[in-house]
Amino acid sequence: MENRYHIGHAKLTNVLEKQVKSGQLPHSQLFVDSGGYGGFPLALSLSEFILNPNAPQSQTHIQDHPDLHCVYPTLTIGKGKSNSWDEAWREFCADSPYAAVHDWMARLESGNKQGSIRVDAIMEMHRKASLKAFSGKNKVFIIWGADFILESAANKLLKLLEEPPKNTYFILIAAYTDNILATILSRCQITKLPPLNDHEMLSQAQKDYPSQKQLIDIIGASNGSWRRLVHTVENMEEIRELEQLWVEGLRLAFRARGNKKIVLSLFEWGQTISQKSRESQKYFLLFGLDIIRSALMVQYKAKSIQRFVSFTGFNLDKFAVYVHSENILELKKLFEESYYELVRNANPKILFSCFSLKLSRLLNKKESTFLENVD
Numbered sequence: 420m421e422n423r424y425h426i427g428h429a430k431l432t433n434v435l436e437k438q439v440k441s442g443q444l445p446h447s448q449l450f451v452d453s454g455g456y457g458g459f460p461l462a463l464s465l466s467e468f469i470l471n472p473n474a475p476q477s478q479t480h481i482q483d484h485p486d487l488h489c490v491y492p493t494l495t496i497g498k499g500k501s502n503s504w505d506e507a508w509r510e511f512c513a514d515s516p517y518a519a520v521h522d523w524m525a526r527l528e529s530g531n532k533q534g535s536i537r538v539d540a541i542m543e544m545h546r547k548a549s550l551k552a553f554s555g556k557n558k559v560f561i562i563w564g565a566d567f568i569l570e571s572a573a574n575k576l577l578k579l580l581e582e583p584p585k586n587t588y589f590i591l592i593a594a595y596t597d598n599i600l601a602t603i604l605s606r607c608q609i610t611k612l613p614p615l616n617d618h619e620m621l622s623q624a625q626k627d628y629p630s631q632k633q634l635i636d637i638i639g640a641s642n643g644s645w646r647r648l649v650h651t652v653e654n655m656e657e658i659r660e661l662e663q664l665w666v667e668g669l670r671l672a673f674r675a676r677g678n679k680k681i682v683l684s685l686f687e688w689g690q691t692i693s694q695k696s697r698e699s700q701k702y703f704l705l706f707g708l709d710i711i712r713s714a715l716m717v718q719y720k721a722k723s724i725q726r727f728v729s730f731t732g733f734n735l736d737k738f739a740v741y742v743h744s745e746n747i748l749e750l751k752k753l754f755e756e757s758y759y760e761l762v763r764n765a766n767p768k769i770l771f772s773c774f775s776l777k778l779s780r781l782l783n784k785k786e787s788t789f790l791e792n793v794d
Contacts, residue, residue, distance in 0.1 A: 425460040426645055427619040431466065431610065439468050446583040449565065449591040449599075449607035455646025458592040460516045466559040469588055486554035488560045490544060492520055492534030492567040517646040519594065520564045521698035533697060533728055533764070536568040541575040548584050556588045565591040566598045573600045580606040583739040591769060614643020624776035628652050642709075654732065662731045664691070665707055669738065678741060685779060689771035694723040700771075701761055708754040710735070714742040743786040750781050 425432075435513060438444040448465070452458025466480040481487060489512075493504050504527075511518070511526050522536050544560055545774040552558045562568075568576060580589060589607075591710050598605060620638050623645075629633065631652055651658055668688045676682040692703055713727035717739035727735055742750065761767070 424774075425464045426457060428457060428461060428612065428622050431612075432461070435465050436468060438585045439465075444588065445608040446587065446608040447580050447603070448592070449588045449593065449596075449609045451593055451596060451609060451611040452615060453611075454642065455517045455519060455644035456614055457517060457563075457645060458612055459512070461563050461612070461736045461748050462563075462592055463516070464589045465590060466561060466588075469557050470554070476596075478562070480511065484557045486556070487556070488544070488547055490536060490560065491561045492536055492542070492564040494524075494532050494534055495537070515646075515649070517644075517649065519646060519703055521551050522646070523564075524698050525696065533762070534564070534567060535560070536564065536572055538569070538572045538575055541568075541572045545575070545579060548579060548587055550554070552586065554701050557588065558584075559588045559590065562589065562591045563591070564792045565603075566593040566595050568599070570595065570600070571646065573603060575720065577602055577606070579592075586652035602669060615645060616643065620645060620648060624648060624652075638730045642726050659730045661703065661706055662729065662733060664688075664703075665710060666731065666733050668775065668778070672775070672782050673741070675776075675779040676783045682776075682779075686772055689775035690768060693771045697761060697767070700767055701758060704754050704758045704761070708751070711742055711747070711750050711754065714739040717748050718742055741782050745786045746781045749784075750778075755778050758793055 433442065439454060439640060448462075450458040450461060463481055466484075466487050470481070470484050471487055482489070489508065491504075491508060507526065510522075511523055515522055521772055524532070527534075531597060548558065548560070548581065562576075568688055577600065583589065591599075591603075593599060593746070596609070614635060615640050619632065620643070624631070624638065625636050637648055637651050641651065668685075671681060671685045675685045692700060697702070709727060713725040715737055716725035722736075724736075729735065753774065760770055
């Protein structure tokens with residue numbers, strides 16, 4: 420299943436091919452792709468092998484196959500209105516096969532709206548699954564963004580997974596499994612995709628971006644994510660602005676303790692973030708969490724394995740002394756809970772106002788020494 424869009428995962432690919440050839444491939448697969456490691460390209464490759472087992476694995480036209488159906492998050496539109504996302508979806512897949520749901524929402528210019536997979540999409544799956552395959556053989560349904568299925572729709576999907584029609588395969592792709600019904604998870608063979616290795620990424624990146632001089636640094640900062648590599652290369656100025664915004668916020672957070680004027684500036688910083696799109700706010704939190712994790716590695720003498728690369732001259736070594744055993748768990752919780760609340764449609768103005776104050780308190784927290792704890 421080697422092809423232009425599918426990078427790496429050779430061992431997993433071979434296992435899936437053998438399962439298809441031996442007739443032992445489970446009817447329901449779940450690829451957990453938490454970082455742009457290639458869940459969708461892998462699903463396309465597997466689909467092609469299921470639908471065209473004797474054809475060359477080119478994947479060029481697999482999405483044109485009449486027995487391959489894709490289900491993906493879309494936006495809620497007004498009652499009585501209709502909208503087809505198919506053309507935009509096909510263009511998006513061709514341009515960004517390693518992209519995440521928030522990239523898809525940005526393509527749709529969703530603003531603060533979040534996509535979801537609703538009952539109507541799953542009922543359409545039921546209709547298509549009941550039909551005879553166009554080729555007379557197998558049918559494949561790829562459910563991309565399975566963690567965005569609404570509960571009412573998930574219950575409908577469960578019926579399909581419990582009693583799959585003959586020669587019908589379901590491939591679910593999700594960044595996380597927390598929002599997926601346990602009963603759906605129990606029906607799937609679950610595979611958590613690992614990050615791509617640097618050699619695989621460099622080999623492809625040199626073909627796609629031959630003029631990029633910072634490829635080694637960018638690959639290091641991408642943590643095995645092809646999506647992140649592409650985003651960095653193609654949005655370098657935006658990445659610099661994002662990093663600069665974080666640097667500004669961190670400096671304000673340090674200075675805000677006991678200084679009301681700086682606290683007001685910190686509030687303004689939070690409001691600046693709240694004015695961005697919902698998906699940009701999520702990415703902002705993930706970017707910041709990466710800085711915190713990298714700083715912790717530097718603080719505890721594991722600098723050689725941290726992958727953060729600054730594009731603004733930010734000195735991670737100097738910042739690292741403020742991330743330690745006394746605040747790291749609370750910092751991690753702050754970022755993760757803020758992200759979760761954004762997903763749950765929290766008011767961004769309130770959320771980032773609270774976030775900025777908590778961030779300041781935690782970064783100003785001192786690490787206790789052994790002697791201080793003895794007394």
